[in-house]
């Protein structure tokens with residue numbers, strides 16, 4: 194009777210014993226009993242078999258899960274890699290576009306004979322800058338309008354050794370013979386940096402589109418606060434839009450339009466301004 198009662202206790206303990214959850218004292222008690230009891234030994238053997246089968250099934254499931262997971266990870270890595278490659282290609286394309294524009298611009302900036310006209314709009318203000326440039330000589334007129342009324346006109350003139358600065362304001366003329374003229378020299382403008390690395394750095398923070406502007410096929414370089422239209426053919430500025438920001442200094446968009454002509458300026462275009 195006592196044996197039978199012990200058997201019940203031992204068999205109750207066996208599941209935990211298999212999973213190593215029993216303490217040493219209990220283990221000793223179980224093992225002692227097992228040496229003498231074939232019935233319990235049989236029960237243990239069966240339990241162990243079952244336990245092993247269960248375990249291997251669970252292992253299989255785990256392996257399957259891990260395989261599936263690592264497959265997903267591989268796919269994720271592949272997608273990430275592809276995205277990085279695509280991004281690098283986009284940045285590379287931008288860099289290449291800007292670099293080739295800057296190379297074209299450099300060539301066109303070498304011209305010493307050019308005519309340039311700039312319209313700069315901001316709200317009700319308009320500034321028209323017109324320049325004729327031939328060799329070392331030039332005639333530049335900067336006219337300011339507010340609400341369509343001309344309020345100021347500045348003329349810069351340089352021919353040979355003669356230099357003049359004529360300012361017209363409120364019906365009066367001020368003439369200065371000056372050796373160091375500031376602002377008279379307007380050269381063809383571009384917005385792209387000179388050099389590959391400078392453009393590469395730039396390429397991370399801008400976007401590039403194509404668009405027609407002022408009759409030119411352009412690339413549009415878009416930053417957070419500006420849009421710059423650059424002539425695909427010449428690399429020179431066609432239009433710049435400086436967008437309104439919350440800063441008090443700029444409450445309305447500024448738009449500048451550029452027009453250029455090369456090798457059309459003659460000596461007669463650089464006329465000495467009327468002094469009276």
Ligand SMILES: [Zn+2]
Pocket residue numbers: 196199200201203226230231232233
């Ligand atoms: Zn027993």
